[in-house]
Amino acid sequence: MDRASLMQVVEATWPPERQFSEGPWVFRQSKGGGKRVTAASSDQEVGKDDIRQAEARMAELGQPVLFTLSPDHNFDPILAELGYELVDRTRLYHAEIDGLAAREVPPVTAFPIWPPLQLARDIWAEGGVGPDRVAIMERAECDKTCILGRVNDRAGGAVYVGLHNGCVMVHALEILETQRRFGLATSLMVAAAQWGAERGATDIALLVTAQNAGANALYASLGMAAQDGYHYRVKR
Numbered sequence: 001m002d003r004a005s006l007m008q009v010v011e012a013t014w015p016p017e018r019q020f021s022e023g024p025w026v027f028r029q030s031k032g033g034g035k036r037v038t039a040a041s042s043d044q045e046v047g048k049d050d051i052r053q054a055e056a057r058m059a060e061l062g063q064p065v066l067f068t069l070s071p072d073h074n075f076d077p078i079l080a081e082l083g084y085e086l087v088d089r090t091r092l093y094h095a096e097i098d099g100l101a102a103r104e105v106p107p108v109t110a111f112p113i114w115p116p117l118q119l120a121r122d123i124w125a126e127g128g129v130g131p132d133r134v135a136i137m138e139r140a141e142c143d144k145t146c147i148l149g150r151v152n153d154r155a156g157g158a159v160y161v162g163l164h165n166g167c168v169m170v171h172a173l174e175i176l177e178t179q180r181r182f183g184l185a186t187s188l189m190v191a192a193a194q195w196g197a198e199r200g201a202t203d204i205a206l207l208v209t210a211q212n213a214g215a216n217a218l219y220a221s222l223g224m225a226a227q228d229g230y231h232y233r234v235k236r
Contacts, residue, residue, distance in 0.1 A: 013162025032132030092229035110191035127174035168196030
């Protein structure tokens, strides 16, 4: 799948409450949930006047002035000139699903359950994935599941998985700090691939910030290829 197709999967599996277009911009509006569901974007040529209009619109929406863009967007240098700081450079990982799905998951290690159990919600909360982000999962209109991970005789991890256009998108993979380094993250990724393959998926993908060294190493070790995804520009 190409980058544009993968980003469509991201939008479908992690949607804002409201999304609408005005002029060259796509605006996203949500009550919480982080940058991805509140940032404005554009795939058109824009200038300073367009940016000022977007700033005013986001202020009307009561949201921080925040833009998301790929590294080659023409207005990235303009935002930098206007004093916007680059934050959260994000990589997009992708692989054909068969390789991961063919691996084995240890018995009683991964349990796909929807809606998420309170155990999963507690694990997410400990990792910073609070109710506003769980609400994003709940409103996604795609085939989806939560996979609860178990290791050392206790629940130790959770991940949200959405399926759109033949691609499994992995979000909110969290492992309790006390249960790390036991292979649970790998088991949850394999379980996500198997869940998707059972539903006809051909691809698996996810997003991770460039500075998350541990996660980047994990996904590379699973044979997933990385490409530039997007970053944000925010006025400090």
